[in-house]
Amino acid sequence: MGDAEIIPIGTRGRPGRGTGTAPSSAARGLAGKEARGASGQGAAKAKGAGSGKSASARSARGGPRHGADRAATDAPASSPAPQTGQDSASEAASAAAAPTPRPPITTEERAPGAGIPVGDWLAAFQYAARELFGDEWEPELARLLAFLRRRVTGDYTVDEYGFDPEVTQRFFLAALRPIAQKWFRIEVRGIENIPAEGGALVVSNHSGTIPVDGLMTMVSVHDHAGRFLRPLGADLVFRLPLVGTLARKGGATLACGDDAERMLRGGELVGVWPEGFKGIGKPWSERYKLQRFGRGGFVSAALRTGVPIVPLSVVGAEEIYPLVGNLPAVARLLGLPYVPITPLFPWLGPLGLLPLPSKWLLEFGEPIRTDDYDAAAADDPMLVFNVTDQVRETIQQTLYSLLMERGSVFR
Amino acid sequence: MGSAGKTVLVTGVSRDLGRRFARALASEPEVGRVIGVDVVPPRGDIGDVSFVRADIRTPVIAKVIAKEDIDTVVHLSVVSTPGIAGGRSSMKELNVIGTMQLLAACQRAPGVEHLVVKSTTSVYGSSNRDPAMFTEDMEPRRAPRWGYAKDVAEIESYVRGFARRRADVRVTMLRTANVIGPGVANPLTSYFRLPAIPTVAGYDARLQFLHEADLMAVLGHAVRSEVPGTFNIAGEGMLMLSQAVRRLRRPSVSLPGFMVGQLGSALRSARVADFSPEHVSYLTYGRGVDTTRMREVLGFRPRYSTAEAFADFAESLGVSARPTERALAGLEGRLAGGSTTLGGPHG
Known part of the structure; x- marks a missing residue:
């Protein structure tokens, strides 16, 4: 502490407005009378590291006067001038304040990293690449660059629904995975009920105000079963800008009989949430009570194509945005099915969009086979309703048993 | 005239595609004679096609059919933009009244055995409630209310009425996807020729294309094979849209939907691009x-896939x-070349 060099304030700069050869009258006026009178000895008296109080006054007024006579003898400030009779403190003060034209300050190395040798750069780059991609960083990086170039040049293929598997795998699922694993800590059961190949229809309960459960199901199915789940979405999804585009890129298509049958015939794993908006928009008091299962359209699609129906029960999605209120007037105005009020939204603004970190359980039930029925079965409304009820009951019962099993919402 | 093959009447030969198709058809061995009909003479070489200047909007067309003893009629005189016809009302008249007159003439001509009509997939419309893929028996989710799509919907209903009344005539209706190619000038190609391509913000349209060569091929195939019915024609x-723009290596400008429509109108009145607001829902x-x-x-396979057709078009740009x-x-x-030097230290 004691050894620290004390740099008096104002000793390095030029006094006054700084451009002229003499201090401005304002600067001279600032300096006290006695200081001005003592200027003759003041400069000589100052010793060693100089004392802060008087130094500022001195530099404001004394410096230039000294500088003026020194400049003639002492040459430019930057050149190592011979020290003749004056002590170092006043020398420094006057030299800094010298009104002589100083040579322009130049920076020889302009690039911020120019001083670092190329080898170090390469090493740092390699280290970063290895950190990011692991030991196989070179092919990985090459693959990433190739991927970026394909994206920039449009050199990729989408299927007839607009599904972009590459971007889904690399971006959408990668972005959702941490949410699924770390935030909701999803536990998946009965994944073996999803057939390894061929068409199948996953039917799930729907909840959570925003269809986050659909996204989480997509991630879980992809990570555990290794297949893309192709969701069927309401027409509202495809009317919304951005949402509709992302949905199609992520593999969704319109929830209608034509598309469902087409996808199932094409051997895709299709996900459907027959409760629709009634399911996600139901109030908190009705949580885990299945709503009406549409008109059974998904069953007739499965019957027509003969694919198995896999019931899926999702526990935990109800609690992410507890829907405690609704704004029907605003919803009508915006053309939306409902406008939610949750404990956090809209009170906290965008922060209210943060889902509560509930613990999720996904249980895939035993597949319900439909290939035993004959071709006319899909046109038999009674049979369709029976199968619909069977699926609905299965999901509801599984929900109850999962709820019994679950200790706490957040654990 | 040798009665070796068919006698084909082709309407709308003054336009480029019609002229080229008629000329190609005339050189085929199965086809005896090709008569091209239009209000204005074709500009280019029509080869062996005999041109008859007749307006299909008038009963003159019936005389041509009777006199030339036509057995196959190929109706191509359906224009897609008001720019070609000189205004929306005359476009409508040419499309709808022209088709009515032509069908009326065909109905009275006992010799007509086969009718080929070039329709378009625009009849299906574009909306958020559309199924991913329209099959031929699907209806548009929103009936087209104006423009080209409405004209074509009306034309199709007249053609269906004709098919009912003359059950002995084989009617082939080809609903073609957007035709694209180096030599094609239609609203979509003029849209893609813009230096910066306006797109509707927040949406990305799925597009299908048919190469111009495949359009020629499918029309020829329809005349030869005489398979009746309605068929969607598109490349695989x-x-x-975003992908197409990237493949063109052109910048795109995202605008709200209504502004894309306004821009389209402005460009059309400035005669920069014949791109009208009715394409906005498609885009x-x-x-x-x-x-x-x-x-x-139908037994037809396009030579170009959608991507190849677009690549061919992009190359011409x-x-x-x-x-x-x-x-x-x-x-x-x-990275590929320098991997040996880069990989030195650790490998």
Whole structure:
């Protein structure tokens, strides 16, 4: 502490407005009378590291006067001038304040990293690449660059629904995975009920105000079963800008009989949430009570194509945005099915969009086979309703048993 | 005249595609004679086609059919933009009244055995409630209310009425996807020729294309094979609008939907691009058509896929790599080439 060099304030700069050869009258006026009178000895008296109080006054007024006579003898400030009779403190003060034209300050190395040798750069780059991609960083990086170039040049293929598997795998699922694993800590059961190949229809309960459960199901199915789940979405999804585009890129298509049958015939794993908006928009008091299962359209699609129906029960999605209120007037105005009020939204603004970190359980039930029925079965409304009820009951019962099993919402 | 083959009447030969099709048809061995009809003479070489200047909007066309003893009628005189016809009202008249007159003439001509009508997939419309792929028996979710799509919907209903009344005539209706190619001038190609391509913000349309060569081929195939029915005609595969723009290496400008429409109107009145507001819904939602019937019933396979047709068109525009792409390609090349030097220390 004691050894620290004390740099008096104002000793390095030029006094006054700084451009002229003499201090401005304002600067001279600032300096006290006695200081001005003592200027003759003041400069000589100052010793060693100089004392802060008087130094500022001195530099404001004394410096230039000294500088003026020194400049003639002492040459430019930057050149190592011979020290003749004056002590170092006043020398420094006057030299800094010298009104002589100083040579322009130049920076020889302009690039911020120019001083670092190329080898170090390469090493740092390699280290970063290895950190990011692991030991196989070179092919990985090459693959990433190739991927970026394909994206920039449009050199990729989408299927007839607009599904972009590459971007889904690399971006959408990668972005959702941490949410699924770390935030909701999803536990998946009965994944073996999803057939390894061929068409199948996953039917799930729907909840959570925003269809986050659909996204989480997509991630879980992809990570555990290794297949893309192709969701069927309401027409509202495809009317919304951005949402509709992302949905199609992520593999969704319109929830209608034509598309469902087409996808199932094409051997895709299709996900459907027959409760629709009634399911996600139901109030908190009705949580885990299945709503009406549409008109059974998904069953007739499965019957027509003969694919198995896999019931899926999702526990935990109800609690992410507890829907405690609704704004029907605003919803009508915006053309939306409902406008939610949750404990956090809209009170906290965008922060209210943060889902509560509930613990999720996904249980895939035993597949319900439909290939035993004959071709006319899909046109038999009674049979369709029976199968619909069977699926609905299965999901509801599984929900109850999962709820019994679950200790706490957040654990 | 040798009665070796068919006698084909082709309407709308003054336009480029019609002229080229008629000329190609005339050189085929199965076809005896080709008579081209239009209000204005074709500008280019029509080869062996005999041109008759007749307006299909008038009963004159009936005399031509009777006199020339036509057995096959190929109706191509359906214009897609008011720019070609000289205004929306005359476009409507040419499309709808022309078709009515032509069908009326065909109905009275006992010799007519086969009618080929070039329709378009625009009849399916574009909306957020569309199925991913339209099959031939599907109806549009929103009936087209104006413009080209409405004209075509009306034309199709007249053709269906004709088919009912003259059950002995085989009617082939070809609903073609957007035709694209180096020599095609239609609203979509003029749209893609813009230096910066306006897109509807927040939406990405699914597009299907048919190469102009395939359009010629399918029309010829329809005349030869005489398979009746309605068929969707499109190249294989699907291209997103964003993908198409990237493949063209052109910048795109995202605008709200209504501004794209306004821009289209402005460009049309400035005669920069014949791109009208009715394309906005197509550029918003896009459209996909199922071509199973084309392959299995009609027995036609397009030579170009959607992507290939678009690549052929893009090549004619002169595609040059943009800076980002060059930089990425350079980096990639350096990594591939320099991997031995870079990999030195650790491997």
